[in-house]
Amino acid sequence: MNAFPIMLNLLNKKVVTVGGGNVARRKLQTLLKYDASIHVISPELHPDLKRLHEAKQFTWVPKHFEPEDIQDAFMVIAATNDAEVNAQVAALAPEQALINVATQPEQGNAFFTSHLKRGRLSISISTNGASPLLAKKIKDELSRVYDDRYEDYLDFLYECRRLLKTSDLTQEEKQRLLYDLLASNLLEPSEQCQMKQTLQNLISKEH
Ligand SMILES: C[C@@]1(CC(=O)O)c2cc3[nH]c(cc4nc(cc5[nH]c(cc(n2)[C@H]1CCC(=O)O)[C@@](C)(CC(=O)O)[C@@H]5CCC(=O)O)C(CC(=O)O)=C4CCC(=O)O)c(CCC(=O)O)c3CC(=O)O
Numbered sequence: 258m259n260a261f262p263i264m265l266n267l268l269n270k271k272v273v274t275v276g277g278g279n280v281a282r283r284k285l286q287t288l289l290k291y292d293a294s295i296h297v298i299s300p301e302l303h304p305d306l307k308r309l310h311e312a313k314q315f316t317w318v319p320k321h322f323e324p325e326d327i328q329d330a331f332m333v334i335a336a337t338n339d340a341e342v343n344a345q346v347a348a349l350a351p352e353q354a355l356i357n358v359a360t361q362p363e364q365g366n367a368f369f370t371s372h373l374k375r376g377r378l379s380i381s382i383s384t385n386g387a388s389p390l391l392a393k394k395i396k397d398e399l400s401r402v403y404d405d406r407y408e409d410y411l412d413f414l415y416e417c418r419r420l421l422k423t424s425d426l427t428q429e430e431k432q433r434l435l436y437d438l439l440a441s442n443l444l445e446p447s448e449q450c451q452m453k454q455t456l457q458n459l460i461s462k463e464h
């Protein structure tokens with residue numbers, strides 16, 4: 258496996274998960290953060306998924322897989338405990354679909370990563386199937402380095418960068434300031450406030 262990493266916008270995309278057990282639960286808990294239109298095909302549901310279904314987080318069709326279930330799907334996840342059913346799901350998926358197969362990943366073309374999200378910061382780790390547990394361990398290590406403060410810090414960086422992009426400062430000045438924003442003291446909210454003020458003063462002086 259030598260997979261290319263990419264970010265996907267799943268807003269309102271049709272995602273069909275076949276199977277509703279423990280593996281489906283883990284994958285759905287990740288996917289639910291990305292506003293896709295999620296459908297689960299499975300005779301039974303894991304208790305956590307039952308709660309999410311009651312909270313109207315996805316639609317559930319309580320039955321065994323049939324080929325028409327995955328028509329027009331943007332992404333298909335084959336997560337039953339029956340490798341033959343999963344292989345059939347992968348083979349019948351629309352030609353252009355993203356396909357994830359829990360039992361035999363190489364039958365699909367898309368793979369989950371271990372994922373750390375801090376607001377706008379997204380860190381994905383993959384071992385290309387060698388050791389999902391190592392991916393998880395690395396995520397846990399990185400979660401201590403990139404702690405909760407990064408959520409607000411990323412919003413701060415986003416706002417400052419937008420300010421700079423629309424300013425009349427020279428390209429060199431913009432570059433220098435973009436680097437300055439990476440100083441570690443700026444993880445502190447009070448320092449962020451001061452820096453924003455400084456930038457605003459600098460930009461208004463240009464006019
Ligand atoms: C290829 C891949 C395809 C895919 O599923 O997309 C795949 C495949 C398989 N996983 C298996 C087993 C386990 N997977 C986990 C956990 C995770 N697995 C995830 C991803 C991936 N798993 C993709 C590669 C990612 C990479 O390489 O880095 C994570 C990162 C994301 C997620 O699933 O959401 C998530 C951690 C989430 C987190 O960060 O918290 C655990 C541990 C646990 O459950 O706690 C175990 C048991 C221990 C073990 O076996 O190592 C098996 C054997 C099944 C069997 O025994 O039959 C296969 C099939 C095979 O290897 O052939």
Ligand SMILES: NC(=O)C1=CN([C@@H]2O[C@H](COP(=O)(O)OP(=O)(O)OC[C@H]3O[C@@H](n4cnc5c(N)ncnc54)[C@H](O)[C@@H]3O)[C@@H](O)[C@H]2O)C=CC1
Nearest residue numbers: 276277278279280281298299300301321322337338342359
């Ligand atoms: N990729 C990964 O990260 C991992 C993959 N696995 C693999 O994933 C498989 C599934 O594991 P679990 O979720 O723990 O199993 P599970 O037994 O908890 O869940 C299986 C689900 O599939 C449903 N199902 C069975 N036949 C079906 C059909 N014909 N149509 C629709 N739904 C059907 C069942 O109702 C149940 O909801 C395991 O067999 C294992 O090989 C296991 C661990 C991690």
